[in-house]
Amino acid sequence: ANNVSPEGMVDFTVVAADTTPPTVNATVAGNNTTKATVTVTATDAGSGVKSVEYKLDSGAWTAYTTPVEVTAAGSHMLHYRATDNANNVSPEGMVSFTVTGPPDTIPPTVNASVAGNNTAKATVTVTATDSGSGVKSTEYKLDSGAWTAYTAPVEVTAAGAHTLAYRATDNANNVSPEGSVSFTVTAPPDTTPPTVNASVAGNNTTKATVTVTATDSGSGVK
Numbered sequence: 001a002n003n004v005s006p007e008g009m010v011d012f013t014v015v016a017a018d019t020t021p022p023t024v025n026a027t028v029a030g031n032n033t034t035k036a037t038v039t040v041t042a043t044d045a046g047s048g049v050k051s052v053e054y055k056l057d058s059g060a061w062t063a064y065t066t067p068v069e070v071t072a073a074g075s076h077m078l079h080y081r082a083t084d085n086a087n088n089v090s091p092e093g094m095v096s097f098t099v100t101g102p103p104d105t106i107p108p109t110v111n112a113s114v115a116g117n118n119t120a121k122a123t124v125t126v127t128a129t130d131s132g133s134g135v136k137s138t139e140y141k142l143d144s145g146a147w148t149a150y151t152a153p154v155e156v157t158a159a160g161a162h163t164l165a166y167r168a169t170d171n172a173n174n175v176s177p178e179g180s181v182s183f184t185v186t187a188p189p190d191t192t193p194p195t196v197n198a199s200v201a202g203n204n205t206t207k208a209t210v211t212v213t214a215t216d217s218g219s220g221v222k
Contacts, residue, residue: 018046018086024093026080031097038095039067042082050087055079073101104132104172110179112166117183124181125153128168136173141165159187190218 022044030036042052052064056078070076075098082090108130116122128138138150142164156162165180194216202208214221 016046018044018084019088020044020046020084021088021090022049022082022084024052024080024082024090026078026093026095028095028097030099032100034071034073034100034102036070036076036097036099037067038070038078038097040064040080042090044082044084046088047085050083050085052082053080070097070099073099101132104130104170105174106130106132107174107176108135108168108170110138110166110168110176112164112179112181114181114183116185118186120157120159120186120188122156122162122183122185123153124156124164124183126150126166128176130168130170133171133174136169136171138168139166156183156185159185187218190216192216192218194221 022042024040024042026038026040028036028038038054040052040054042049053061054064054068055061056068056070057076061081064080068078070078075096077094077096079092079094081092108128110126110128112124112126114122114124124140126138126140128135139147140150140154141147142154142156143162147167150166154164156164161182161184163180163182165178167178168176194214196212196214198210198212200208200210
């Protein structure tokens, strides 16, 4: 009867089979600072990116939606991968980075101990610890002497009273308060007897006078 219908339309797309997985990359901002931020990007020119995942250190795979912020101090590894709409999965990628602890503002703790006080030789041992950036150097000063690098226990044999000052610096250049320890070194043991002499006045007369003298340069005459 020559009746013509209205024109209808249907849309569709024909694509080649997608066998290529997505391309994935990661960048790190803040390596070796107190907070690292890892950004993962994925592209797929075929069927498009379906999902992106990441795994921090030995943790579980997690859906990636925003940049990953890491504040736990230490060395870390972030693994990443992506899947496209044809279910092709990219090779696993990895990026490593380090997060440092908070800035170290606390100086080292320093102590000194003395062995041999009031003997002929005193030995002073200095110990320094720092739980932040670590001990960089330790120094000591004996009496009015100059500051000297401490590398081994200090032995003092000069008789008399002494004071040893000490301090330490950490790797963040925090310097500890100056500490001090006092001790006394005695003279070496006296093993030499006194020197004794006698003189006689009036020999071969009606009265003789004998004078005895004794000296001792060590502990003195008793």
